[in-house]
Amino acid sequence: MTLSPSRHAVVQTLKIIWTAFALYYELWTFYRHASSCTWPIIDQQTSSKVEHVLLVADPQILDMNSYPDRHPALQWLSQVVVDLNLRKNWRAALRTRPDKTIFLGDMMDNGRMSMGEQEYDAYYRRFRRVFKGSDADTVYYIPGNHDIGLGAPSAYSRSAQADERYVSHFGNPNKVVHTAGHALVMIDAPSLVDEDRQRVARGQTFTDWPASPNSTASFVKGLARQLEDTVPRILLTHIPLHRPPASDCGPLRERGTIRAGQGFGYENTIGADASRLLLDTIRPSFIFSGDDHDYCAYSHRYSGRTAEEITVKSLSMAMGIRQPGYQLLSLAAPSAPSATSHATTHCLLPDQLRIYLAIYIPLLLISLAAVVLINALEQRRSRLRPRPRIKTFRPLTRGVDLDMIRSPNWQQLHHREDEQDVMTDESYVELASPSRLSDEKARGALPAPASSRARRSRPLQRVSGPLERAIGTMPRALQAFASLLKRTLQSVLHSPRPSRSRGFVREVLYDVRDVAVFPITIFCIITWWMFTDS
Known part of the structure; x- marks a missing residue:
């Protein structure tokens, strides 16, 4: 129709x-x-090269354990939708063409859980598939509580092999990267929180605490001897530093604030003593953190200095925020000890x-x-x-023997083909006259009426248009695909309907x-x- x-x-x-x-x-x-959202411009004019660093927080690639109460089909659909959103957000962020990229922890939602090596490798490959497109030598990771866990080892909170798996796939959790005259200090915050809990349980200070050689506390204490005083330092931690209760996060936060608290497998902020250790030892000029999923700006005061901390928004739509985001950081070697050498801005993504x-x-x-x-x-x-009135044709039957019309010969004559397509009225009258019918009856046959004469069918010639000629010039391997694409587009654009209602x-x-x-x-x-x- x-x-x-x-x-x-x-x-x-x-x-x-x-x-x-x-x-x-x-x-x-x-x-x-x-x-x-473009790269921020450093206020201080400098002749040195500006380094651009992209900061990404809490993508938390989902798996089948992320929403255990949901039906498996709904869990799979959630993974597909969130992975697609993360891929779009990541591609949009890569349009800024960063020189370096730093993930602030929680790369995977359940990397801490107990699972087989093959299952973890497949989980990691999903992460790499979503976040492909950047040079591996310029991407750095720090662990989050969802990557290695936090608290006592268990099947959910912290598996026995979580630390080893993280190191083999993402690299060392504690490191220093030098770029544009700055030292980017990246720490394993979940391990520091665990170490701080053990220290408090024993009633010791960090000065008296016998930290293991590979612990975060030992790494931080060793930085005082490794870093020069003239080098600006930027601290990167997954868990935000301690701050007073109900501290304001600024107008860019969607709702609420960051409050100290802990639970099974998480802690909202690093403890007060551990935060003081980081500030007094590293002496950062700026701090970036994640974990909270929403944006927060807070200034820390220590030893006569001020260091602003930015908690970076999550890149994922599934982390309880309406607009995901990322952070841009511009760095340049300082021309003077008091000169401004960095600038940062936050970027928002669509509300999926x-x-x-x-x-x-x-x-x-x-x-x-x-x-x-x-x-x-x-x-x-x-x-x-209104329905049209249909006119019916009644053949001339005056003087015609009805028995002869009903005879089998009538059906045979009714389908007889003739070279003529049109019969004149005089011929039809002559054909239907009683004398003519009597002669035909004597011979046992009747001529077919003109109205029933079938025209001879002629084969239709296929018209070759420009599109058909173009397809004909293609290689044979492409002709079938081009013809299929043509038929598909024609069926879509013209919306064909069958003739029946x-x-x-x-x-x-x-x-x-x-x-x-x-x-x-x-x-x-x-x-x-x-x-x-x-």
Whole structure:
């Protein structure tokens, strides 16, 4: 059934709208957010090269243990949606072309759990597949409590092999990276918290604490001898440093604040004594942390100095925030001891939940209402439209022997082919005259009426257009694909309908199919491109 002009206009308009929305909200809006956030400019003019560092916090790649109360199918769907969102966010962040990238912990949601080596390797490969596209030599990681655990070893909180697995896949948890005249000090905060708990339980100070050689406390104490006093230091820790209760986080935070607290497998802030050890020993000019998932800015005062701490937003849509984000850090070698040598800014990414709930769902409801309404109007118009009167042809039978007409010879003559396509009225009258019929009856046969003469069918010649000629010039390997693509596009653009009529529900479903095929195709292509393009 051919679509009416009004129904065709509605279907085509919805196609265009959905195609535009799919392109914008699945691809372009991520690039627009990234393009609007540029590298900060250092206030102090410097002739040295500026180094750009991208800071990413808490991506927490999900697995089947992330939401144990959900149905396995829903768990799998959650992984697909979150992985796709992380991939889009990561590609948008990479458009800034950083010189170095630092992950502030919690790369995987359940890297701390007890699992087989093959299962962990597959989990790690998912992380690498989502965050591919950056040079491995310029990417650094620090552990989070979801990577190696925190607290007493258990199947969920901290598996016995978590530390060893982390080192083999992500590298040393404590390290110093020198770049642009700065020392980037990266520490294993969860291990420091565990060590601090043991110290408090024994009633000792960090001065008296016999720290093991590979512990975070030993690493921090050794920095005083390794780093020069003139080198600015930036501390990077997964867990934020201690601060007074109800400390303000600034206007860029979505809600609440960071409060001290602990639980099974986590601690919101590093303890007061451990935080003082970090500040007094490392003497950082700036601090970056993660773990909280939301943005927070707080200034620490120590030994007559001030160090601002920025808690970086999570890059994931599944971490309880509406807008994920990342942090940009510009570094330059200081021209003088008191000169400003760094600048930082936060960048926000699209609100994926808002896109689903406030854009796609309302547009889906409006589209369904439009399709149902236009089909209802079409059916109403078809019922009210007067039906045309059909004129029936009655053959001339005056003076004709009806027994002869009913004879088998009549059917045979009715299908007789003749070279003539049109019979004149005089010929028909002569054919139907009683005398002619009597002669034919005597011979036992009747001529076929002119109205039943079938025209000879002539084979149709295929018209070759420019597209067909272009396909014909392609290599044979591409001709089949090009022909299939042509037929698919023709079926989508022209919305073919079978000639027989259908019910109201089927007509609505066919219109929904025609509208949905384009955005679904675009979504699949973008998803495929996101995970195949490096």
